[in-house]
Amino acid sequence: MGIDIQRNLSPTGSADSVPQISFEFFPPASDTAGAAMNAAAARLAELAPRFFSVTYGAGGSARDRTSQALAQLRATTGIAVAAHLTCAGAPRAAVLAQAQAWWDAGIRHIVALRGDPQPGEQYQPHPDGFAYAADLVAGLRRVADFDISVAAYPEVHPEAPSAAFDLDNLKAKFDAGATRAITQFCFDNARFLRFRDQCAAAGIEGELVAGILPIVNFSQLRRFAARCGAALPAWLASHFDGLEDDPATHELIAAAIVVEQVRELQQHGISHFHFYTLNRAELSYAACHALGLRPLQTALAS
Numbered sequence: 001m002g003i004d005i006q007r008n009l010s011p012t013g014s015a016d017s018v019p020q021i022s023f024e025f026f027p028p029a030s031d032t033a034g035a036a037m038n039a040a041a042a043r044l045a046e047l048a049p050r051f052f053s054v055t056y057g058a059g060g061s062a063r064d065r066t067s068q069a070l071a072q073l074r075a076t077t078g079i080a081v082a083a084h085l086t087c088a089g090a091p092r093a094a095v096l097a098q099a100q101a102w103w104d105a106g107i108r109h110i111v112a113l114r115g116d117p118q119p120g121e122q123y124q125p126h127p128d129g130f131a132y133a134a135d136l137v138a139g140l141r142r143v144a145d146f147d148i149s150v151a152a153y154p155e156v157h158p159e160a161p162s163a164a165f166d167l168d169n170l171k172a173k174f175d176a177g178a179t180r181a182i183t184q185f186c187f188d189n190a191r192f193l194r195f196r197d198q199c200a201a202a203g204i205e206g207e208l209v210a211g212i213l214p215i216v217n218f219s220q221l222r223r224f225a226a227r228c229g230a231a232l233p234a235w236l237a238s239h240f241d242g243l244e245d246d247p248a249t250h251e252l253i254a255a256a257i258v259v260e261q262v263r264e265l266q267q268h269g270i271s272h273f274h275f276y277t278l279n280r281a282e283l284s285y286a287a288c289h290a291l292g293l294r295p296l297q298t299a300l301a302s
Contacts, residue, residue, distance in 0.1 A: 018292040019262060020272040021047060022082075022209070025073070025279050026055045027065035033279070037069065038076060040281035045077035046075050046295035047288050050075070050272070053111055053149075056084035063098065069083060070107060083107050086115030087130035088123065095130065099143050109147040111182065112136045112173075119246055121160065137176040150174075152181035152208065154195035154213040155188075158229035165209075167202050181206060181300065182274045184228050185213035187236050187257075189264050196270070202266060209272045214283035215240070251283060258287035 023044050028034040041052060054069045056062075066083065074081045083102050087095050099110060114133040117123040125131040130139055133150055140146050150173040154164055160166035170181060181204075186192045196208055215221050218240040225232050239257065243250040261271055275284040 011051065012211075017266065019266060019288075020050055021288060021293065022050045022053065022272070022274045023284060024055065024274060024276050025069060026280065027057065027062065029070040030066065034069075034072070037163045037279045040277060040279055041073050041077050041079075043074055043285055044277070045079050047285070047293045048295075049079060051080040051082045051109060053082040053084060053109075053274075056086050056113075056115075067102075070102070071105070074107075081107060082109035082111050082147075084111045084113060085136070086113045087126070087133070087136045088115030088117065089126055089129070091126055093128075095136065095137055096143055099140055099146070103144045103146070108145075109149070110140060111149045111151075112140060112178070113138070113151055116232040132169070132172075134172040134176045137173050137178050141177040143274050149176040149180050149182050149209075152183045152195075152199075154183050154186040154192045155230055159196075163198075167198055167283045170199070171202050171204050174204055179206055180209055180272075182209045183211040184191060185211045185224075185230055187233055187261070188231060189261060189268075190217040191231075192265065192270075193268050196268075207272065208270070209274045210262075210270050211276060212258060212262065213276045214258050214287060215250075216278055216280060216283065218243075218250075221235065251286075255283055255286040255290065258283065259290045262287070262291055 010099070023041075024035055025041065028037045044052075052073050054066050054073065056066050068082055070081045073079065084093065085099060085102075102110070114136070130136040137148055137150065140148055150170070152170050153160070156163045156166045157169075160169070173181070181199075183192070183195075186195075192210065199208060213221070213224070218237070222232065224230070224280055239253050240250060243253070264271075275287075277284050285301070
């Protein structure tokens with residue numbers, strides 16, 4: 001059996017109202033967590049996403065878990081996979097060797113990132129490493145013809161000295177060979193769209209993919225937002241007020257927020273949405289269903 005997608009057509013007969021989607025996972029640290037990731041991926045694979053991405057841990061065991069998760073997702077779902085790769089704290093030779101190993105394993109898509117410093121420390125490039133993500137992108141282009149995604153920050157990277165600097169850095173990543181940028185989650189659509197327009201004005205022509213974070217836990221979201229500099233509008237907090245002990249209502253509200261955000265961005269020309277799943281399928285699947293995506297099992301020709 002194969003997986004296809006049934007599009008809900010608009011009155012004009014086009015499928016423009018149905019978004020393109022992709023999903024991010026993190027490598028599980030135990031067999032139990034691995035089973036949960038596999039179950040979530042199997043559910044989301046029914047929606048025929050463009051790809052699954054897997055985050056990267058630069059250390060030995062964490063790096064191996066990333067490779068294992070990539071292989072598992074690819075083998076069990078048949079969905080294309082994208083490997084996150086960071087350059088922080090590692091020499092160039094090791095980073096490029098990992099990229100070559102993934103290419104040899106048939107992985108053609110890399111999400112190229114600088115990576116974060118250790119907690120409480122300021123970022124310092126490895127003396128023998130790539131200094132920034134733009135340098136990593138250029139290095140990957142010398143390894144093989146990868147499809148390369150990079151990160152973008154509608155509300156500015158927390159370490160950037162200015163919005164202009166951050167935009168210049170994004171352009172440098174595209175100039176080095178990136179093919180698309182996946183944004184940090186952003187709940188302010190007006191700010192996202194201003195950022196989209198600023199990218200266009202700066203001459204950035206690559207695809208801009210909207211990062212979407214379904215809110216599994218609002219307290220957890222506060223911690224995520226504090227680390228990455230994303231604003232949490234007052235209206236968002238008010239929607240979850242008093243729902244700490246009401247997970248069913250919390251989930252309904254969270255799914256509705258995703259649907260509303262995606263639909264508004266679609267109206268302004270954004271077509272691809274990358275869901276940060278936290279290795280869970282329920283909210284992402286529910287939102288995608290409401291947005292018109294349907295699984296359709298079709299028999300392959302024998």
